């Protein structure tokens with residue numbers, strides 16, 4: 090905390106009393122000539138769940154996708170600045186993007202299981218990364234991942250059925266199981282509950298609680314209550330900038346910025 | 359009185375009816391609300407015009423069908439006709455000379471009787487022409503006048519016209535369907551005649567095809583079916599499936615938009631090349647090259663017409679077909695599948711191999727089935743390059759023959775129409791029709807089901 094006064098700008102962006110897993114410094118993202126993220130610096134802690142909130146179009150998804158370089162798949166997107174994972178620059182030429190995405194997993198807004206069996210969905214990642222040494226090993230990985238995703242008891246008797254034939258909430262938990270099957274260190278979730286009903290949402294939130302500590306988790310959400318329930322740290326984005334970042338309890342009870350306060354109290358957004 | 363002139367008269371009456379109807383409707387008192395005229399003046403015009411033209415045209419069609427008979431009757435009743443010879447051929451020849459003469463044609467060797475009958479013929483034709491014109495004009499006028507009297511501000515000309523238009527469209531589509539049914543029926547009928555001479559079992563399972571042998575020939579079609587499958591479903595698909603699929607993958611996943619804009623139309627040009635061009639390319643370029651190649655390797659049985667030459671060229675012809683179906687299917691796989699795989703750390707090629715292609719597979723399979731049905735019905739390439747020898751062989755360098763080639767072979771040249779040889783062509787056509795129909799139905803089912811999966 091010695092550099093607190095030295096680096097005023099970064100002070101609020103530190104993940105308090107939590108070793109940073111990923112650090113972003115002065116990140117800009119452009120789509121063609123249009124700038125979607127402006128000079129964002131933020132730390133993502135290992136122990137806490139971090140929530141990104143902000144009005145639609147403010148760049149939450151865009152910034153989230155810079156953390157596992159999914160923006161590489163958008164040909165017009167360009168990222169500048171520095172983002173590190175355990176201190177290694179993920180945009181440096183030495184960084185293998187395949188390896189990076191195995192370490193930084195992602196769950197999407199709309200559940201997107203592959204049109205394969207439940208088993209094959211979970212086995213997909215371990216298979217392409219060669220993580221299992223045999224059938225028994227793969228079975229164990231699949232079971233462990235499904236258990237962690239809280240899905241094992243529901244699907245253990247129908248592992249060979251299609252992943253697309255499940256309910257939306259089950260599909261989303263399958264996607265989470267698929268992501269954790271490769272033992273990532275960070276899991277990014279982009280509005281993982283927005284396509285789900287309240288009961289399925291509650292299950293996912295519970296799951297996030299259980300996964301906390303094992304993985305660094307970043308979740309984008311439009312739902313203030315959800316951010317308050319699942320996260321310990323909250324970042325408020327507005328028009329491509331990071332307005333405020335702090336403990337969730339602080340942000341929701343005593344925000345420093347009026348823009349944050351207006352958004353949280355529903356005055357705009 | 360030529361039919362063209364009668365048509366012109368009907369048309370003129372219809373145009374007059376259009377103007378009359380419109381003029382009457384335009385003079386309706388202008389009102390608003392419920393009293394407002396239901397239809398526009400021009401719609402009233404169309405109503406009158408259709409009523410003027412349609413009955414007269416229908417009458418004309420019927421009239422044109424019966425007039426030749428009436429005319430002939432009249433000529434035969436003339437005194438000069440009693441001198442006609444009784445022998446039918448000669449009789450018909452003289453009558454047709456007379457008719458041609460009356461129509462103003464000149465001819466060198468004229469039968470004297472024809473000249474005298476020609477004037478009778480001409481007179482009769484003119485009279486019936488006049489009657490036809492008068493009746494048609496009367497009908498047109500009556501129809502138009504009746505329609506015209508019905509016009510009133512409340513009259514729903516617009517709805518009527520709409521209904522007539524719908525009827526006309528329905529008629530057009532019925533003609534296409536009925537024609538198809540007619541063709542199928544004749545195929546079926548002639549095939550039944552064939553099967554009354556040759557047992558269907560011998561035809562479908564016999565392995566000797568020799569239509570020229572003996573009086574009746576031998577019709578075991580298995581070598582033909584095999585040749586068709588060998589060329590169209592095996593060799594051609596070995597070329598078309600990998601090349602079509604890979605080019606579709608390149609175009610959808612790797613090609614920059616600019617390259618896609620250029621490459622896709624160029625690929626589709628392949629589908630527009632006339633098959634006869636492929637045919638002589640196969641016969642003159644590919645086949646000799648393959649024979650030379652086989653000869654240098656010392657492969658026995660290499661002939662100048664080979665299954666391989668026809669199959670390879672046919673495969674090339676089918677590539678755009680497979681590629682565009684595969685392209686559609688891959689493009690229909692949602693982007694979220696691709697993102698999901700990439701986000702797991704899969705590379706683009708792993709994503710294609712493990713997610714996109716399996717997800718697109720039903721669509722690709724449907725496309726391949728359609729391609730097969732096209733390939734086995736294809737005629738020109740195999741006629742020119744595959745040969746006529748009905749060999750039952752798996753050697754791609756030797757000559758085989760196909761169903762379509764044999765149909766062409768059986769029907770060209772002088773044949774009595776009801777010989778077993780000719781009828782065999784219909785039976786082959788029927789088999790081909792049934793197989794391609796089934797392939798099409800299955801393929802469309804598969805493709806449709808797959809489309810639904812992502813909608």
Ligand SMILES: Nc1ncnc2c1ncn2[C@@H]1O[C@H](COP(=O)(O)OP(=O)(O)OP(=O)(O)O)[C@@H](O)[C@H]1O
Pocket residue numbers: 120125143144145146147148149150151152163165
């Ligand atoms: N592929 C793209 N190409 C061009 N512009 C894009 C693209 N994706 C996003 N944008 C733009 O970038 C800005 C930020 O978009 P982003 O999707 O990150 O917003 P968001 O905060 O996630 O919004 P929401 O809450 O609606 O999901 C928006 O103005 C959007 O129009």
Ligand SMILES: [Mg+2]
Pocket residue numbers: 149150151279
């Ligand atoms: Mg978003």
